[in-house]
Amino acid sequence: MGSIVELIAKKRDGEALSNDEVARVIQDFTSGAMTDYQMTALLMAIFFRGMTDGETVALTNAMLHSGEVLDLSRIDGKKVDKHSTGGVGDKVSICLAPLVAACGVRVPMISGRGLGHTGGTLDKLEAIPGFSVNLSTSDFERIVRDVGTSMIGQTATLAPADKRIYALRDVSATVESIPLIVASILSKKLAEGIDALVLDVKVGRGAFMKSIENARALATALVRVGTAAGKKVVALLTDMGAPLGRTIGNANETREAIEVLHGKGPEDLIHCTLKLGAEMLVLGDGATSLQDAETKLRTAISSGRGIETMAKLIAAHGGDARVAEDPSRLEMAANVTNVTATSDGFVTEIDALELGLSGVLLGAGRSRADQKVDHAVGIDLLVDRGQRVARGDLLCKVITRNGDAPIDRIRSAFRIGESNIERSPLVLERIA
């Protein structure tokens, strides 16, 4: 096998690396024999030349085995996770994981933090007083066994090569590469010890993938490579033109997710949760069909088993479980600014990207990974796409500590037209 420089040159010249060569790259990078500046050169070569499915599987496996791989085989039943490529208002994991667990399928979930306009499940969970997302993998395993689901952050021991490579991609303009995205997502998820994975690939202005074609290409690659790596994988492409649900922030998003488990909450969030959950139940042998699965999920809501599981999850993570019964206990800041319509008409668009970026300005999100977020601020939407409004009607409430908010920017995210639009379905495609 050639030197690392020769392997970079091989990829640069459009040849596929062998499994052994890919493994060598990740081993040498992990040991320090391959430097960061060699890795970014290789990443840029991969950006231009792509990778075959075989190379992407090899890269996924190599990054997966750069650290600890959880073995959940001691826990009975199938373990199934869901991964979202990130959006605005996407609090699905928080209601989905307990709901699926309540239906008997285990959900071991390693989640992320918000960055840029997209939020992160860990930040939202931390809005619950006492809730810790920094548990050891043995605590994680115990909670998955006892409660049915646990949600923690990526530890230093899980897929460490991915962690370092992701940090380099972020600062070297090599993020937007499908094989690199696929290997990054799958290596982390496979390290959880799952049997199957449901992917929520977001599409639209508020998503990483702006076009349906790019989203489809990513979803297809994820399903192909995940299947080749021996897992059952299904992907749904879902609309992220507008925020999901009616809240953007942290505490308010967690509140809304909990409301879903109480049989309330906005229609699109319920729909997204049920569709993803149904796929998880079927993959996890918890239902015989998607229809059967949806019925089981709805029953878990109406019977209260979903919210019971949520309460146990919170308690197991050291959080205040009373929040499950009464999500209004979550602290929200006191200053509320009303944003109103300046004309009559129909709400034709609610720009997820602009509202996500406004959330960052409010302090609910972060533009750099080392920033803290304020869990108690955010935006509560009061209208939906397609809704008729009159001048002066409330569009949203902006919750801040002191009233500082980019109100004009937030108002301009609501496009109001004379004629109504036809809303696209939330689930655009299913790829299996």
Place this chain on the structure above:
Amino acid sequence: MGSIVELIAKKRDGEALSNDEVARVIQDFTSGAMTDYQMTALLMAIFFRGMTDGETVALTNAMLHSGEVLDLSRIDGKKVDKHSTGGVGDKVSICLAPLVAACGVRVPMISGRGLGHTGGTLDKLEAIPGFSVNLSTSDFERIVRDVGTSMIGQTATLAPADKRIYALRDVSATVESIPLIVASILSKKLAEGIDALVLDVKVGRGAFMKSIENARALATALVRVGTAAGKKVVALLTDMGAPLGRTIGNANETREAIEVLHGKGPEDLIHCTLKLGAEMLVLGDGATSLQDAETKLRTAISSGRGIETMAKLIAAHGGDARVAEDPSRLEMAANVTNVTATSDGFVTEIDALELGLSGVLLGAGRSRADQKVDHAVGIDLLVDRGQRVARGDLLCKVITRNGDAPIDRIRSAFRIGESNIERSPLVLERIA
């Protein structure tokens, strides 16, 4: 202007960077605000996307101004340098610089060291006892003024950005990019304070550019960009299929170069020296035509002014000037192994690459930049291409400390065929 990541993405996506953006990259890289791993990602993007002439001029200027730029305007007359892209047996600079200086054109020359199969002028000069190539730029300037030529290594203060970028390219598989090669060569050469530059772009197995098309593309880019940067530039494409001259090593190569100044030496080396020197004299206003220039150079040899200048150059650099009169004073190792022909026929090929790599194995060259070379070992060729040999005839002598030499490899570099070949001319093309 965008962030460094945005500039990398811009180049990655095939857009040209503005002059200000290129300058910003080099400034941030020099200051440390742009990391090595960001630079290699950009270098790989440049490898794939190329650069416009405008970008390459901007990159050359930015790297040039990353350090000290010599001002030789206090020295009368034109200052002209020659740069070779590197080959095997290429000792031209050592006879060329004093010869051109003897004809009244100043030659300030920053040279390099050998790496891989190609030799370096600095290593060859250091075979002269006492000769120092590590002089300050003020000593360099003084010697150029007093002797007419000086030859030193790249100092820490001249084009430091190029030095760091070159080191990164070497280990990130981004060497073979014409705009990067052009900016690297020209930034160093322009830092010398020259008015004009003659380029010897080597072509063939022993050269960096193996094909005439690639060599022509590089030469054309060098001439275009150098001209756009305000210098007079001419390039010759010269054959590097076989070694230049009859020696490969250090002391033996310096001896051969000195012999040229004594009116001796092999025909191809004399020819190459005169052709390059003629271009330099014309660009430096030292001759009215190439023919006039060649006559002046021949006269400088026959009159002894060339070798006198060589003696002064050696003395000015602290070396033993008696070597100029008697190059056999240069130490060669005692162990000589004869390599003989194993069949009758014509020498159809003498593989420069194989002999260059064999030289590295002997210790005359280096495979890593931090290795030392042994000046006293090498290979002396005793046949030329096209020459008829009989089985048992001497092909070359291998000079070693202890007899250890890859004799079979060296022998196989000489291809002996039944019918003779037509030799290509040494100077293949002239690009101005």
